[in-house]
Amino acid sequence: NAGVTQTPKFRVLKTGQSMTLLCAQDMNHEYMYWYRQDPGMGLRLIHYSVGEGTTAKGEVPDGYNVSRLKKQNFLLGLESAAPSQTSVYFCASSYSKVVSEAFFGQGTRLTVV
Amino acid sequence: AQSVTQPDIHITVSEGASLELRCNYSYGATPYLFWYVQSPGQGLQLLLKYFSGDTLVQGIKGFEAEFKRSQSSFNLRKPSVHWSDAAEYFCAVGARGNTGKLIFGQGTTLQVKP
Numbered sequence: 001n002a003g004v005t006q007t008p009k010f011r012v013l014k015t016g017q018s019m020t021l022l023c024a025q026d027m028n029h030e031y032m033y034w035y036r037q038d039p040g041m042g043l044r045l046i047h048y049s050v051g052e053g054t055t056a057k058g059e060v061p062d063g064y065n066v067s068r069l070k071k072q073n074f075l076l077g078l079e080s081a082a083p084s085q086t087s088v089y090f091c092a093s094s095y096s097k098v099v100s101e102a103f104f105g106q107g108t109r110l111t112v113v
Numbered sequence: 114a115q116s117v118t119q120p121d122i123h124i125t126v127s128e129g130a131s132l133e134l135r136c137n138y139s140y141g142a143t144p145y146l147f148w149y150v151q152s153p154g155q156g157l158q159l160l161l162k163y164f165s166g167d168t169l170v171q172g173i174k175g176f177e178a179e180f181k182r183s184q185s186s187f188n189l190r191k192p193s194v195h196w197s198d199a200a201e202y203f204c205a206v207g208a209r210g211n212t213g214k215l216i217f218g219q220g221t222t223l224q225v226k227p
Contacts, residue, residue: 004156031213040122042203042217043157050212058214090156094213101147102215104156 002026006091006105013081013112021076021108023091031094032074033058033102034066036087043090049074081112115140117206119218126194127226134189134221136204145207146187147215148178152200160202163187174198199225 007022023032030051035043045058049068063085065077074093078085088109092102116139126132138144145164149157161172168180178189187204202221208214 033214035217040219042117042119042219043205043215044217045214048212048214056212092157092215096213101159101162102213104149104158106156107154 004091004093004103004105006089006108008108009106010109011111013078013110015081015083015112017081018077018079019081019110020078021089021091021110023074023076023093023105024072025074025091025093025103026072027093027095027103028071029093029095029103030071031096032068033092033094034064034074034076035090035092036060037090037107038087046076046089081110083112086110086112115206115208115216117204117216117218119202119204119221121221122219123222123224125224125226128196129193132189132191132194132198132223134202134204134223136187136189136218137185138187138204138206139185140206143182144187146178146180147205147207148172148176148187148189149203149205150174150200151203151220157203160189194223194225196225196227199223 004025033048034046037043047066052071055066067075091105094102118137147162148160163180204218205215
């Protein structure tokens, strides 16, 4: 019963480096999301996907790109990391186009130095 | 615009005492409302949700929440707090449109005194 799995769990990047965060879900959910969590700001939506091959911008998309080539995977990319992208990143998925419960991964703690 | 406000950033209660965490939302129609809990170093776990019907909803771990439309509130309660309830709690509202997006409050950190 894996649910939503994020890889890696921790990462330290230098400014200007690139990386990809992987999210995988085994619940056959159509909808997937990337959020970032910063102290005192709750979780803010970066990008989301309503199905395989689709992506859309959320509240804070700048500096990030995403891809959903397979239904079960949702990738978040940072092309040129900046210290402002130091955060905890959460992936989530849900099963209905009507608002429903979202299932969250364990998070990825990213530090950009 | 849709928004969620959790007025209390930190709350400290004694073990065995009752708990109420406040949540206020701004939304133009009947909202879908959620409470999530995040233990240190963990992801978010759903405590309870309100979609329609009975305005008092029961969740896991002995939590309940009451939807009050007149006050635009969805406060979380527990009659007797356990030390294991120490965590961060997030209130969220479902965003408009059929996308499943959530809008989160800032979070409330609960500390439990022995």
